[in-house]
Amino acid sequence: MGLQRKSKNLVLTKSEYEIFCLIKAGMLGSCTHLMNENERDELIKTGGVKGEKFPYALTFSSAKNDQILQQVQIGQVLDLYCEKKLVGQIKVESKFKNDKSLNNIFSSNTCSLEDLGEICIGGEFELFESKIEQSKQEFLHIKKTLNARSITAIVSSFDPLHRGHERIFRWTIDKADLVVVFLIESYEENGLDFELKHKFVQSFIQQYIPKERVFVFPLKDIAIFHAHLNPKLEGIIAKSLNCTKIVVGQNHTGLGMFFDNNIPRTMLDEFAKDYGIEVVVLPEFVFCEKCKVAVSIKSCPHGSHHHIKFNTTSLKTLLRLGIIPPPVFMRREISFIILAHLFPNRFKHMQKLYNDLFATQGIIEERKDEEFYAQLLKLYQITYMV
Numbered sequence: 001m002g003l004q005r006k007s008k009n010l011v012l013t014k015s016e017y018e019i020f021c022l023i024k025a026g027m028l029g030s031c032t033h034l035m036n037e038n039e040r041d042e043l044i045k046t047g048g049v050k051g052e053k054f055p056y057a058l059t060f061s062s063a064k065n066d067q068i069l070q071q072v073q074i075g076q077v078l079d080l081y082c083e084k085k086l087v088g089q090i091k092v093e094s095k096f097k098n099d100k101s102l103n104n105i106f107s108s109n110t111c112s113l114e115d116l117g118e119i120c121i122g123g124e125f126e127l128f129e130s131k132i133e134q135s136k137q138e139f140l141h142i143k144k145t146l147n148a149r150s151i152t153a154i155v156s157s158f159d160p161l162h163r164g165h166e167r168i169f170r171w172t173i174d175k176a177d178l179v180v181v182f183l184i185e186s187y188e189e190n191g192l193d194f195e196l197k198h199k200f201v202q203s204f205i206q207q208y209i210p211k212e213r214v215f216v217f218p219l220k221d222i223a224i225f226h227a228h229l230n231p232k233l234e235g236i237i238a239k240s241l242n243c244t245k246i247v248v249g250q251n252h253t254g255l256g257m258f259f260d261n262n263i264p265r266t267m268l269d270e271f272a273k274d275y276g277i278e279v280v281v282l283p284e285f286v287f288c289e290k291c292k293v294a295v296s297i298k299s300c301p302h303g304s305h306h307h308i309k310f311n312t313t314s315l316k317t318l319l320r321l322g323i324i325p326p327p328v329f330m331r332r333e334i335s336f337i338i339l340a341h342l343f344p345n346r347f348k349h350m351q352k353l354y355n356d357l358f359a360t361q362g363i364i365e366e367r368k369d370e371e372f373y374a375q376l377l378k379l380y381q382i383t384y385m386v
Contacts, residue, residue: 008068009079010090014221016062016106017082020125021132022222023058027240028105028233035059036094036122044102053274055232056105061098061117069095069119086128093123105224131218139180139215139241146213148178152245152280153238155225158201159186160319160338162330163294164285164310169209171282172247179214180241182234187226190316192338194220200337207333217241228252232271235279245278252281285310287328322346324377332377333370340369 012020022028031039031049035058039049047053061069072078072092080088098104098120107116127133143151152172158165172179183201185194198218205211219225224233231252238246248268268279283298286307291300297307310329318325322343324335346369357375 008072009081010062010065010068012080012082012087014082015223016060017080017087018132018220018222019106019224020080020088021127021130022237023105024125024127025130025133025136025240027132027136027237028058029054029236029240031058033058033124034090034094034122037096037120039122040096040099040102040120044099053271054236055230056103057099058105059098059120059122060106061104061120062106063117066117066119069117069121072121080125080127088125088127090121090125091123092121095119095121131220135217136241139217142212142215143178143241146178148176150175150177150245151180151241151243152176152178152247153180153182153234153241153243154247155182155184155228155234155238157184157186157191158197159188159191159312160197160315160330161201161204161334162310162312162315163287163328166204166208166331167285167294167296168247168249168282169214173209173213176245177213180238180243181214181216182219182225182237183216184219184225185222188313188316190313190320192316193341194218196338196341199341200334203333203337204331208331231266231268235268235271235275235277239275239277243277245280247280247282249282249284251284324373327377332374336370336373339373343369345369 023034024032026032029052031052031054035043035049040057040059042049043054043057068078072095074092074095077089077091079086080090096119098116098118100116104116104120142148152175154168154172156165169179181201183194183198186192186197198216198220201216205214205216219237224230228234231248234248235246266279266281271277272279283296285294285296286300286309287293288295288300288302289306289308290302297304300307308328315325315329319335319338320342322339324332324339353372357379
């Protein structure tokens with residue numbers, strides 16, 4: 001990219017920068033640049049560009065950068081900054097008025113028109129570092145090593161990971177050569193930290209399922225997947241990795257599920273035809289008091305009055321109060337990791353407390369908070385005095 005006529009800088013939020021990374025890595029379709037005005041207009045008329053459908057315009061506008069965009073000239077190269085760090089450059093090849101009625105990938109969750117910029121720019125750009133691209137290359141290497149042909153995608157925040165999620169994992173692995181798990185940000189106000197979620201998801205995969213057949217693709221700091229408002233975006237990133245299936249739950253927000261002559265339909269049906277990817281809608285999983293196991297509401301013969309739901313909001317409430325959720329909802333190991341993160345250094349004189357309460361076989365070792373929770377739960381499960 002030529003560096004002539006460089007002028008001012010564009011300051012990006014973390015989410016905007018990560019969207020740039022998604023575009024450049026080809027994770028949002030074959031367009032790896034910011035669209036120009038003609039491409040945007042084609043999207044408005046046909047719902048896509050060059051025969052490829054897409055729900056959002058890949059054009060950049062920003063209220064906080066609007067003054068700079070007003071002044072920029074065609075052919076100028078702008079530096080891209082994120083968190084005071086130079087992250088890339090863009091050559092402005094097109095400049096045009098923003099159509100605020102059109103969904104823009106950088107403002108897909110913006111409700112107020114006042115937060116949208118007046119000017120859009122298009123053009124080629126380069127990024128000096130991209131974790132998205134790194135993850136993509138790691139995935140492609142694993143795919144090649146396994147010679148995977150049947151690849152299934154799961155998109156979830158796992159906030160937190162519960163027994164219902166486990167059923168989805170196992171069902172998916174049974175029917176695929178390789179599973180890619182797109183880990184997205186939490187959208188609730190009391191959502192768990194992304195790095196914490198990444199840690200316990202990886203821990204579960206390492207311990208309880210064939211780890212060589214599951215790849216976790218982190219989508220940190222990206223707001224466009226919040227609340228699953230547009231499942232088409234999830235299908236698009238899955239297709240970008242040549243996934244053959246994408247698995248969603250019937251309670252997936254934005255799925256728009258309905259029945260036509262007793263046949264379940266969703267807003268993804270048309271998308272599946274256009275992109276050549278199979279969409280699998282799984283029923284809701286619950287714990288049945290009669291079956292004594294996690295089941296789907298479709299396969300269980302007992303009524304809802306016997307079903308205990310995996311309510312993520314309630315589980316997080318327990319955890320934030322420092323209470324270990326019953327193992328019927330979540331694996332103990334997951335709870336221990338979360339509690340140790342939420343309440344660091346919770347116990348004073350941990351070693352003495354541990355030695356006083358639990359059998360140690362005379363061996364004195366430094367204990368972690370996770371080990372303390374594990375031993376404490378074992379004592380709770382001793383019932384001979386009841």
